Amino acid sequence: MTIFGVALLALCTLIGVFLGDLLGVALGVKANVGGVGLAMILLIAARAWLLARGKLGGGIKLGVEFWSTMYIPIVVAMAAQQNVVAAVRGGPIVLIAATVSLLLCFACVALLGHFGRRERAEDAQIRHGGAVIGGDLDDDAAPVAPPHAVRKA
Amino acid sequence: MLHMIEHVFVEQSLVAAFAVVGGLMLISNFAGRRLTGGRVHGSAIAIVLGLVLAYIAGLYTGGKKGVADLPVFAGIGLMGGAMLRDFAIVATAFEVEVVEARRAGFLGVLALALGTVIPFIVGALTAVAFGYTDAVSITTIGAGAVTYIVGPVTGAALGADSAVMALSIATGVTKAVMVMVGTPLVAKLIGLDNPRSAMAFGGLMGTVSGVAGGLAATDPKLVPYGALTATFHTGIGCLVGPSLFYLTVRAIVG
Numbered sequence: 001m002t003i004f005g006v007a008l009l010a011l012c013t014l015i016g017v018f019l020g021d022l023l024g025v026a027l028g029v030k031a032n033v034g035g036v037g038l039a040m041i042l043l044i045a046a047r048a049w050l051l052a053r054g055k056l057g058g059g060i061k062l063g064v065e066f067w068s069t070m071y072i073p074i075v076v077a078m079a080a081q082q083n084v085v086a087a088v089r090g091g092p093i094v095l096i097a098a099t100v101s102l103l104l105c106f107a108c109v110a111l112l113g114h115f116g117r118r119e120r121a122e123d124a125q126i127r128h129g130g131a132v133i134g135g136d137l138d139d140d141a142a143p144v145a146p147p148h149a150v151r152k153a
Numbered sequence: 154m155l156h157m158i159e160h161v162f163v164e165q166s167l168v169a170a171f172a173v174v175g176g177l178m179l180i181s182n183f184a185g186r187r188l189t190g191g192r193v194h195g196s197a198i199a200i201v202l203g204l205v206l207a208y209i210a211g212l213y214t215g216g217k218k219g220v221a222d223l224p225v226f227a228g229i230g231l232m233g234g235a236m237l238r239d240f241a242i243v244a245t246a247f248e249v250e251v252v253e254a255r256r257a258g259f260l261g262v263l264a265l266a267l268g269t270v271i272p273f274i275v276g277a278l279t280a281v282a283f284g285y286t287d288a289v290s291i292t293t294i295g296a297g298a299v300t301y302i303v304g305p306v307t308g309a310a311l312g313a314d315s316a317v318m319a320l321s322i323a324t325g326v327t328k329a330v331m332v333m334v335g336t337p338l339v340a341k342l343i344g345l346d347n348p349r350s351a352m353a354f355g356g357l358m359g360t361v362s363g364v365a366g367g368l369a370a371t372d373p374k375l376v377p378y379g380a381l382t383a384t385f386h387t388g389i390g391c392l393v394g395p396s397l398f399y400l401t402v403r404a405i406v407g
Contacts, residue, residue, distance in 0.1 A: 013243045024388065030306055033388030036239045036361070040246035040381055044254075047247055067244035071376065072196045073174045074241045075369045077233025078362055079203030079333060080174075081221040083322075085211035087330050090323035097279040097298045098327040101272035102335065105357040108267050110343035112260055112357070113350030126348060129248025130374025134196075 005063020012042040068132045159225055166228030174232065177202060197337045197370030204330060242365060242384070245377040250348065254378060257352040261382040264356025269390050272298040272359070273398055276324060281406075288403040290317045294324065295402070296394040300360045301325025303390030310395035329363035336367030345371060348378040355379030359386035 013036075020035020027033060043064070050056040087094070162169045181202055182195035207219025216222030221230030231237065276298025280291045293313040297304030297320065304321030307313075313321070336345070336354075344350050351368065355378065358364050364383040368376045 009240065009244055009247075013240055016243065017239070020388065024391075027392055029388065029392045030310065033392065034385035035388075036242055036384035037381055039239075039243045040249070040377065040384070043243055043246045044249055044251060048251065061247075064244050064247045067241050068247060071241040071245055071365075072199070072369045072373065073171075073178060074233055074237055075365050076177060076196070076199045076203045077170060077174050077229045078238050079200045079233070079366055080207050080210075080226075080229050081219040081233050082204060082207050082330060082362070083211065083217045083326050084204050084208035084219060084330060086217070086319075086323045087327040088208065090320070090327050093279055093283045093294070093320060094323045094327050096282075097272075097276040097294065097324045098331055100279070101275040101298045102328055102331050102358075104271050104275065105268060106335075106339055106343050108264070108271065108357050109345060109350060109354045112264055112267075112353040113344040113347075123250050123253070125248070125250040126253070126374055129245075129250070129377065130372065132248055132373075133245050133369075133376050134373035 001059045002063040002066075003059075005060040005065075006067070007063075008046060008060060009043065009064050009067060012046060013039045015039065016042055065132050069135045071133050072135055162225040163227070167231050168228070170226070170228030170232040173226065173229065194337060194370055194372075196373075200333055200366050200370050204333065238362075238365065242361070242376075242380045245380060248374075249377045249381070253348045254352070254381060257349045257378070260349060261352040261356050264353040265382060265385055265389060266356075268357035268359050268386060269299055269393060271357075272328070273394075277402060285317075286406065288399065288406050289313050291406065292394065292399045292402045293317050293321045295398065296390065297321030297324035298328065299325070299390040299394065300387050301329060302387045303394050306391045307394035307399070311399060325360065329360040329366075332358050332360060332363030333366035333370065336363075337370045340371045345375070348375065351375035351378035352382050355381060355383035356386065359383060359390065361387065 016039020017032060017035035019038045020032040023033040024030070047056065050060065178195065178199050181199035185191065185193050185195035185198050210220045210223055214222040218230060220226045273295040277291045277295030280294035285291050285294065289311045290313060292311060293304060293308035294317060296307035301322050302325070304325050305318055308318040308321055340346065345354055354368070355364050358367065361380070361383050364379045365376070368379045
């Protein structure tokens with residue numbers, strides 16, 4: 001059933017965020033430390049566990065993957081509620097601090113990305129992931145398919 | 154008539170948000186294919202469009218939450234809020250290729266360290282260049298350059314001035330917006346086309362909203378790898394900002 005997938009996702013998120021809060025308290029930080037990242041690791045583990053037992057049914061997959069396909073629209077909604085006015089009006093100190101740190105970090109991505117990089121054919125799993133997060137549940141669709149068409153799995 | 158439509162939008166806020174964002178995506182995909190010949194990803198256009206709408210709405214309402222400050226679009230606030238955003242980010246982990254992610258684990262940790270230290274130093278130096286001399290203000294502005302959550306958390310812990318806090322938040326928000334818009338533009342140049350570099354990217358850029366938006370606009374398959382490291386960024390920043398970074402700055406400026 002689809003709800004099992006959605007519930008699994010919810011459970012992983014709740015446990016992850018709770019662990020992140022605990023970690024924050026343990027470190028004496030007024031913030032959640034990596035809650036979402038921990039939740040992601042939990043979901044990866046749950047997927048592997050279900051797969052190994054042959055219990056990863058279509059319903060569970062649909063329940064989780066639906067929310068992956070909703071990722072981009074949710075990010076668009078997120079963009080639409082940023083405090084862009086504050087960013088635009090920040091003045092030179094804000095602009096300089098943001099731009100310079102951004103450029104340095106982009107340079108570091110280029111540097112770290114090359115470090116230990118091997119050229120190899122792209123994995124099917126990665127390609128499938130791209131199609132799903134791009135908004136398409138259909139396996140046969142090209143990964144660059146426009147992300148508006150959510151078809152039935 | 155108009156009043157009744159408005160009433161439906163207010164009452165069905167989340168449902169209305171689905172319809173509005175769906176429309177926005179439709180327009181963006183059309184524009185991406187027809188106007189740019191497929192060179193610009195539809196989602197990149199949609200994100201920029203969202204930011205532009207947030208700017209216009211912010212000017213109109215004077216609020217801080219962009220479009221979501223308009224009652225008819227309150228549902229956008231729920232749909233794009235931290236709860237559903239994190240839910241969708243976790244869901245993308247279902248698509249992660251575990252071997253690839255584990256192999257890049259050390260790279261991710263290294264990126265996290267660099268991504269916290271570099272923006273802090275840049276932010277702190279900028280603050281000094283603009284005449285700030287006290288350790289609290291310098292640390293708060295530096296922390297803002299890490300992410301827009303680290304800034305105010307650090308500032309609140311150190312008891313920073315509210316004007317400095319505002320500056321710190323604005324720095325973080327500006328960085329997030331720039332990451333969203335800038336990433337697809339520089340992706341090729343910095344080799345951001347595989348899970349490894351996406352994990353480095355997530356750790357270095359930090360800001361979850363920036364990484365989420367930037368990778369979505371660049372290549373959806375990279376999203377979970379970037380998100381995996383980025384979500385640790387704010388917590389680590391909040392950990393070292395008011396402690397290690399503050400003590401270091403205080404030791405230097407006296």
